[in-house]
Amino acid sequence: xxxxxxxxxxxxxxxxxxxRALGAFANRREASIxxxxxxxxxxxxxxxxxxxxxxxxxNIAEYVAPVALITCGEVMVLINGEIDLSVxxxxxxxxxxxxxxxxxxxxxxxxxxxxxxxxxxxxAAAVGLTNGLITTYLGVPSFITTLGMLFFLNGxxxxxxxxxxxxxxGGHTFRQIFGAYPLWFNSEFWxxxxxxxxxQIVLVRTKWGVHTVATGGNxxxxxxxxxNVRWTKIGNFMLCSMLGGFAGIMDSVRITSIxxxxxxxxxxxxxxxxxxxxGTSLMGGSGTIVGGFLGVVVLAILxxxxxxxxxxxxxxxxxIGIAILGAMILNVQIQRLKNLGQLGRGR
Amino acid sequence: xxxxxxxxxAVDAIRVEHISKRFGAVRALEDVSMHLKxxxxxxxxxxxxxxxSTLVKIISGFQKPDxxxxxxxxxxxxxxxxxxARSLGIDTVYQDLALVPGMSVYHNMFLKRELLxxxxxxxxxxxxxxxxxxxxxxxxxxxxxxxxxVDAEVAQLSGGQRQSIAVARSVYSxxxxxxxxxxxxxxxxxxxxxxxxxxxxxxDEGHVSMILILHNYAHVFEVCDRVxxxxxxxxxxxxxxxxxxxxxxxxxxxREYRQVQxxxx
Numbered sequence: 018x019x020x021x022x023x024x025x026x027x028x029x030x031x032x033x034x035x036x037r038a039l040g041a042f043a044n045r046r047e048a049s050i051x052x053x054x055x056x057x058x059x060x061x062x063x064x065x066x067x068x069x070x071x072x073x074x075x076n077i078a079e080y081v082a083p084v085a086l087i088t089c090g091e092v093m094v095l096i097n098g099e100i101d102l103s104v105x106x107x108x109x110x111x112x113x114x115x116x117x118x119x120x121x122x123x124x125x126x127x128x129x130x131x132x133x134x135x136x137x138x139x140x141a142a143a144v145g146l147t148n149g150l151i152t153t154y155l156g157v158p159s160f161i162t163t164l165g166m167l168f169f170l171n172g173x174x175x176x177x178x179x180x181x182x183x184x185x186x187g188g189h190t191f192r193q194i195f196g197a198y199p200l201w202f203n204s205e206f207w208x209x210x211x212x213x214x215x216x217q218i219v220l221v222r223t224k225w226g227v228h229t230v231a232t233g234g235n236x237x238x239x240x241x242x243x244x245n246v247r248w249t250k251i252g253n254f255m256l257c258s259m260l261g262g263f264a265g266i267m268d269s270v271r272i273t274s275i276x277x278x279x280x281x282x283x284x285x286x287x288x289x290x291x292x293x294x295x296g297t298s299l300m301g302g303s304g305t306i307v308g309g310f311l312g313v314v315v316l317a318i319l320x321x322x323x324x325x326x327x328x329x330x331x332x333x334x335x336x337i338g339i340a341i342l343g344a345m346i347l348n349v350q351i352q353r354l355k356n357l358g359q360l361g362r363g364r
Numbered sequence: 365x366x367x368x369x370x371x372x373x374a375v376d377a378i379r380v381e382h383i384s385k386r387f388g389a390v391r392a393l394e395d396v397s398m399h400l401k402x403x404x405x406x407x408x409x410x411x412x413x414x415x416x417s418t419l420v421k422i423i424s425g426f427q428k429p430d431x432x433x434x435x436x437x438x439x440x441x442x443x444x445x446x447x448x449a450r451s452l453g454i455d456t457v458y459q460d461l462a463l464v465p466g467m468s469v470y471h472n473m474f475l476k477r478e479l480l481x482x483x484x485x486x487x488x489x490x491x492x493x494x495x496x497x498x499x500x501x502x503x504x505x506x507x508x509x510x511x512x513x514v515d516a517e518v519a520q521l522s523g524g525q526r527q528s529i530a531v532a533r534s535v536y537s538x539x540x541x542x543x544x545x546x547x548x549x550x551x552x553x554x555x556x557x558x559x560x561x562x563x564x565x566x567x568d569e570g571h572v573s574m575i576l577i578l579h580n581y582a583h584v585f586e587v588c589d590r591v592x593x594x595x596x597x598x599x600x601x602x603x604x605x606x607x608x609x610x611x612x613x614x615x616x617x618x619r620e621y622r623q624v625q626x627x628x629x
Binding site for chain 1: 445480
């Protein structure tokens with residue numbers, strides 16, 4: 018009897034430990050995606066020694082940089098309870114504006130390249146502002162607002178360059194800062210890391226971050242508390258757009274040309290996928306920048322790892338699909354358990 | 365009878381005069397005048413759709429009245445926003461509590477009043493989480509609100525705990541006039557008792573005046589000094605709780621119900 022009792026007790030303990038571990042797992046979503054990333058690195062390293070060569074790591078960094086920059090912005094917008102589908106087109110728009118401002122006449126206005134960058138980023142900010150104003154003041158769901166903007170901007174981009182690609186303007190210093198390989202990785206990667214660190218701090222340690230979470234978590238409550246929910250959203254739309262534009266400018270420096278169809282829906286959906294895999298809720302109110310970044314790293318490792326192993330590229334989309342569905346199912350189910358009060362109560 | 369109240373001995377914390385509010389064809393409030401004395405707990409009752417929430421939303425600056433005047437501490441004001449009302453010491457605990465479920469207790473308590481850190485004597489735009497946690501902990505303990513962990517997400521707490529946090533948050537923000545929209549809605553007996561205790565404690569300390577929207581008339585007599593009955597956007601009863609009873613209130617509401625029935629039938 019006593020034995021059976023203690024057995025039941027220890028069984029209970031194991032169970033509650035399991036629940037608590039699952040609760041902690043749920044609370045620290047970065048941890049789970051980090052485990053996945055490390056697991057993938059180990060897997061690919063064992064399968065092919067080429068995986069951990071310098072060239073591969075550089076490749077991964079190149080792949081990660083632009084997507085990570087966009088993911089940072091997209092995570093903020095998603096936490097806010099909105100989505101930005103147009104950022105992939107801003108990725109092409111900003112370098113085009115830079116070209117029109119800074120390319121030598123008669124193609125461009127011949128302004129200094131720095132001014133071109135500023136104009137490119139201002140154009141991106143204007144797009145974000147428009148997205149935000151239409152969404153918050155005119156009450157159009159951001160999915161629709163930014164879907165419209167996606168098509169609109171593509172039209173602008175194609176018209177501006179008449180459908181052709183052009184050479185990226187700018188001198189040596191400019192390229193060093195935005196496109197070269199100063200320390201191991203390309204500078205865009207360092208910019209992306211900087212954005213991740215800064216925005217993670219903004220998210221968890223500033224008023225802006227808390228208000229962003231509050232707006233996405235309970236928009237009415239946040240408004241009643243005095244949070245300016247409209248301008249919080251508008252600000253994050255602008256941030257997302259500008260990060261997309263900045264990434265686009267740097268990518269155009271790296272590949273030395275500007276294309277009207279660069280980026281687009283591919284890079285935008287990769288960013289959304291990375292955000293979701295990294296633990297950001299599509300329903301708003303929760304998410305992390307670091308998780309999103311790790312999500313990008315996982316996608317990059319998968320992509321480049323498959324190339325190295327000589328696995329068909331078709332499998333890449335297949336795996337991303339499964340990863341997104343898996344992450345979302347986990348997200349939703351864990352949230353449901355949490356709400357039932359079975360998880361994370363501690364004691 | 366209802367002057368501006370200037371120069372009186374005891375100035376009302378809140379006085380509204382001839383407030384009306386329409387939503388399209390719906391008449392939510394019609395020429396409502398009421399007042400709240402300093403340190404008083406006023407119960408506001410009435411059937412669904414009687415205009416209680418609208419009245420509270422107007423006093424809290426969330427909605428603007430179509431016409432009428434509002435006096436805070438004897439001075440006429442045009443409440444521009446929730447923030448403006450709050451700057452005058454008026455704070456509201458809404459039915460939905462304005463808490464963010466996915467956020468920690470202490471971040472909720474300090475929402476929109478976050479404390480910033482200092483670095484070598486200079487203010488930095490970074491949150492001082494440690495200080496906020498400490499103060500939230502101390503304050504909730506003082507109020508007798510039992511929350512095991514201020515780091516916990518609000519989603520993990522019970523209804524009573526959430527309500528307590530919402531009330532504590534308002535009082536902590538130095539609110540002098542507290543508007544509670546159905547503080548006991550959907551709450552068990554035990555949880556409700558917690559809130560009633562908290563309200564009594566605040567009343568005895570005497571620093572805040574409160575308007576409570578209540579559904580349960582028994583609660584009115586437990587904590588309120590005075591009661592106002594709203595019916596179809598008009599105040600039809602204004603008495604100290606010592607001069608009325610659950611029966612009288614019930615009778616008034618039932619009579620209204622019968623009138624509506626015979627009117628439509």
